Amino acid sequence: MSSFDPFGNNEQQIEELKRWAKKKRRQSATLIAIAVAAISIISSFYQIQPDEVGMVLRFGKHIDTTKPGAHFRLPFGVDRVIKVPIQRQLKMEFGFRTLRAGVQSEFQRTKQSRTEAEMLTGDLNVGTVEWIVQYKIASPEKYLFNFRDIEATLRLMAEATMRTVVGDHSIDELLTGGRENVEREGKKLLIELNKQYDTGIKIQHVKLQDVNAPDPVKPALRAVEEAKQERERFINVAWAQYNKVIPNAKGQAEQQIQEAEGYAIARINKAEGDAKRFSALYSEYRKAPEVTRTRLYLEALGETIQRSERKVFIDSNVKNFMPLLNLKGENK
Amino acid sequence: MKSNNSLGIIIGLAVFTLFSSAYTVSEVEQVIITQFGKPIGDPITSPGLHWHLPFVQKVHRFDKRWLEWDGEAEEMPTQEKTYIWVDTFARWRIIDPLKFFTSVIDESGAQSRLDDIIDSETRNVIAAHNLIEVVRSSNREFAKAADLESVQGKSESKGFGKIQMGRTKLTQMILEKAATAMPDYGVELVDIQFQRVSYTDSVKNKVFERMISERNRIAERYRSEGEGQSAKILGMKQKELQKIESEAYKNVQHIKGDADAKATSIYAAAHNQDPQLYKLLKSLESYEDTLDEKSTLILSTESDYLKPLTRMK
Numbered sequence: 351m352s353s354f355d356p357f358g359n360n361e362q363q364i365e366e367l368k369r370w371a372k373k374k375r376r377q378s379a380t381l382i383a384i385a386v387a388a389i390s391i392i393s394s395f396y397q398i399q400p401d402e403v404g405m406v407l408r409f410g411k412h413i414d415t416t417k418p419g420a421h422f423r424l425p426f427g428v429d430r431v432i433k434v435p436i437q438r439q440l441k442m443e444f445g446f447r448t449l450r451a452g453v454q455s456e457f458q459r460t461k462q463s464r465t466e467a468e469m470l471t472g473d474l475n476v477g478t479v480e481w482i483v484q485y486k487i488a489s490p491e492k493y494l495f496n497f498r499d500i501e502a503t504l505r506l507m508a509e510a511t512m513r514t515v516v517g518d519h520s521i522d523e524l525l526t527g528g529r530e531n532v533e534r535e536g537k538k539l540l541i542e543l544n545k546q547y548d549t550g551i552k553i554q555h556v557k558l559q560d561v562n563a564p565d566p567v568k569p570a571l572r573a574v575e576e577a578k579q580e581r582e583r584f585i586n587v588a589w590a591q592y593n594k595v596i597p598n599a600k601g602q603a604e605q606q607i608q609e610a611e612g613y614a615i616a617r618i619n620k621a622e623g624d625a626k627r628f629s630a631l632y633s634e635y636r637k638a639p640e641v642t643r644t645r646l647y648l649e650a651l652g653e654t655i656q657r658s659e660r661k662v663f664i665d666s667n668v669k670n671f672m673p674l675l676n677l678k679g680e681n682k
Numbered sequence: 683m684k685s686n687n688s689l690g691i692i693i694g695l696a697v698f699t700l701f702s703s704a705y706t707v708s709e710v711e712q713v714i715i716t717q718f719g720k721p722i723g724d725p726i727t728s729p730g731l732h733w734h735l736p737f738v739q740k741v742h743r744f745d746k747r748w749l750e751w752d753g754e755a756e757e758m759p760t761q762e763k764t765y766i767w768v769d770t771f772a773r774w775r776i777i778d779p780l781k782f783f784t785s786v787i788d789e790s791g792a793q794s795r796l797d798d799i800i801d802s803e804t805r806n807v808i809a810a811h812n813l814i815e816v817v818r819s820s821n822r823e824f825a826k827a828a829d830l831e832s833v834q835g836k837s838e839s840k841g842f843g844k845i846q847m848g849r850t851k852l853t854q855m856i857l858e859k860a861a862t863a864m865p866d867y868g869v870e871l872v873d874i875q876f877q878r879v880s881y882t883d884s885v886k887n888k889v890f891e892r893m894i895s896e897r898n899r900i901a902e903r904y905r906s907e908g909e910g911q912s913a914k915i916l917g918m919k920q921k922e923l924q925k926i927e928s929e930a931y932k933n934v935q936h937i938k939g940d941a942d943a944k945a946t947s948i949y950a951a952a953h954n955q956d957p958q959l960y961k962l963l964k965s966l967e968s969y970e971d972t973l974d975e976k977s978t979l980i981l982s983t984e985s986d987y988l989k990p991l992t993r994m995k
Binding site for chain 2: 407408409410411412465468469470471472473474475476494495496497498499502503506507509510513514517518519520521522523527528546547563564566567569570571573574576577578580581582583584585587588589591592595596599600602603604606607609610611613614615617618620621622624625626628629631632635636639643646647648650651652653654655657658659660661662663664665
């Protein structure tokens with residue numbers, strides 16, 4: 351049917367038009383049916399990722415839990431599928447937010463996250479505690495059907511338990527050796543609370559990040575650290591002086607003792623030598639005492655006189671020679 | 683053709699009626715049906731497809747899950763008049779949807795009732811207890827850092843000491859009081875926790891000042907400890923030095939004395955053989971020592987040495 355002539359044979363044309371319309375109607379009905387079938391097939395296909403399970407709800411009732419892979423469901427809102435990532439390790443941050451994770455992660459600390467981190471310690475001081483909670487969804491049924499907005503509730507639970515634990519520790523414990531204890535107890539409490547709430551969540555890790563004193567107190571904390579270093583320095587300087595003097599003194603003492611021992615050896619050797627010499631002389635002397643004595647005397651005197659540069663012999667008959675004598679010894 | 687059209691309309695109406703008389707209840711919902719505004723029948727809690735009269739009956743859906751009540755942080759004084767912010771949260775659910783519907787109508791109605799009740803009970807309990815009861819939950823002793831052991835007057839701030847109740851018991855008290863009103867609303871309240879307890883700004887500044895002064899005290903302690911240790915080491919040095927030197931002197935004198943004594947006894951033993959000879963030898967020896975080339979020697983011809991010179995006959 352290519353043209354419509356309003357002035358031609360209308361009766362015939364109308365009949366023709368009706369026949370054409372009927373044919374077209376049948377055609378388009380088939381087309382619609384095919385389209386509807388195609389849409390329902392496409393929309394009833396869904397895929398579950400390897401770390402997820404699919405919770406299939408038919409008219410809102412949970413009828414099946416599907417594993418990773420491709421699945422079919424009833425279309426047009428009869429079946430609804432909620433995907434729950436049960437294998438994925440989920441993480442919550444408290445007191446800071448990771449803006450960009452990577453080799454050089456970027457963190458953000460806003461006023462809000464500061465309030466999150468600030469908490470009272472058991473000695474009524476204030477500390478800032480940043481921590482993370484890592485968890486998995488252990489039971490997708492409980493996770494979906496037991497709690498509305500479980501994520502928000504978990505945040506509150508984590509804050510409450512961490513504050514409970516920190517409230518039972520002193521600021522010094524928190525800043526020094528108590529961290530592990532706080533982590534352990536925080537995890538224990540959070541696990542207990544999750545069990546009590548029946549959240550279907552498995553808490554895997556509670557890890558403290560930066561634990562510190564509030565900003566206004568930090569300089570004082572650093573001053574303590576500096577004082578500690580200063581104490582070490584004082585002690586080191588004193589020990590340095592000690593070490594500079596004492597080993598030297600010890601060495602010198604040793605030297606003196608060695609020298610004294612040397613003296614002793616020399617003294618005794620000399621005495622023994624002298625004694626031997628005397629004894630030897632004596633044993634010969636004993637055989638002719640008179641002669642030997644004279645000899646010794648004369649020898650010694652002779653030697654002395656020989657050595658002396660000025661010699662004056664005085665006859666026993668000459669008196670008063672003293673004025674003649676130049677005792678100064680400058681002239682010979 | 684006309685009858686065809688009316689048949690189509692009838693089928694359409696039938697389908698529409700069918701659709702509007704069906705409703706679904708999900709796993710997390712509970713439903714009550716009202717007819718002209720009046721609730722009829724028991725609440726429907728089983729999930730799936732359900733039927734009701736179209737047009738005259740209305741479906742009201744309520745959550746079946748545990749719901750979270752997260753209160754605003756409120757400023758309140760403790761028993762010792764320390765002002766703190768207390769932020770609480772609670773876990774509740776609708777257990778009687780009919781009563782819930784008739785008394786508070788919807789969740790926002792319930793939330794505001796919870797606000798009022800929990801807030802007032804929290805104030806009562808906080809005002810009747812010291813801050814330490816709110817913060818701590820046991821009487822465990824704090825481990826003191828080993829090198830802070832000797833810092834004097836560490837825990838003098840007030841509010842210390844044993845707690846009678848503790849955090850957990852206080853929340854339990856608030857819960858017990860608050861929960862009594864709940865059945866009237868068809869609500870079950872099972873848990874209240876302190877999310878945050880913090881000082882108000884003015885108190886916080888005082889606390890910071892105290893913390894700073896406490897740290898300064900510790901710092902001074904370290905510094906004086908360093909000076910003390912240093913003095914002690916220097917004293918030790920002096921003592922050690924004197925000990926070493928005096929011991930050396932003692933040993934030297936001892937060794938020398940012994941040697942002298944031994945030498946003396948050796949000499950004595952030898953010389954005792956003939957003291958006269960010793961005297962002679964020693965005298966002669968001393969001449970050699972005392973008379974050198976500079977000495978002027980005056981000898982009388984009467985001396986033994988020169989006698990032969992004059993008496994040569």
